[in-house]
Amino acid sequence: MRDLVLRAANLALLVLYPVAWAAPLLRAGLLPLFALDEISVLTGLQSLWRTDIVLALVVTVFALFAPYLKTIGLALVQFGLLDRRALPVLAVLGKLAMADVFLIALYVTLAKGIGIGRIETAWGLYLFTACILASLVIGMIEDRKG
Template structure:
């Protein structure tokens, strides 16, 4: 378990820069691949409060959960054990947001959204982290 959790310390940053979705707008013949960090940069220019919320749910909370779990393996602390389930719930919210974005974008006429390997990696990281914290408590 310790090794799997430690691997997440490396896999999360890879997932943040990996292409999560590919968009195509047929009537413009444009599109491209969007990563989590790239999407946050774009969102920052549109709505910085929403970008901060997404950064909290998609970057800070999941990574904090992995770090706290790793610390709990080395020095058990009751407060960390109580906080992990709440942090885990918040770190799952971003998967819902990405899924909602895909559904909404597919509803736009002439648009196509395809999940890429980064979305699967990121989802796997979140689920593995959730499973590790469940096994830890």
């Protein structure tokens, strides 16, 4: 029963990640009187690709590829299609994905500290963080099953 729940939770992440990528991470505005623009992982990446290709590539790996590849790899392990010896590599992918959440939190903290404009966190940041943390927990449980 526990294995079934873990498999279902991991497969749910394959749907929840794209939702989290499109969901608003934060709302930002230059002045308190004007409307706030919503920023998602995808809109942030679109902007980065136009201005800083190297940073865009790094963030794309952290935000999109690392968590999704880890989730797919973990599903393959859970269904016996990938050897359990791949779990340490999948754990590294999970840590890379967590680095992205850290970077977003750092940017929000810096922007608030500078005091120019306004930044509010939105529900997508919590969903994205929950997906990453759920993936890490599922991976740790899978690893302990050994």
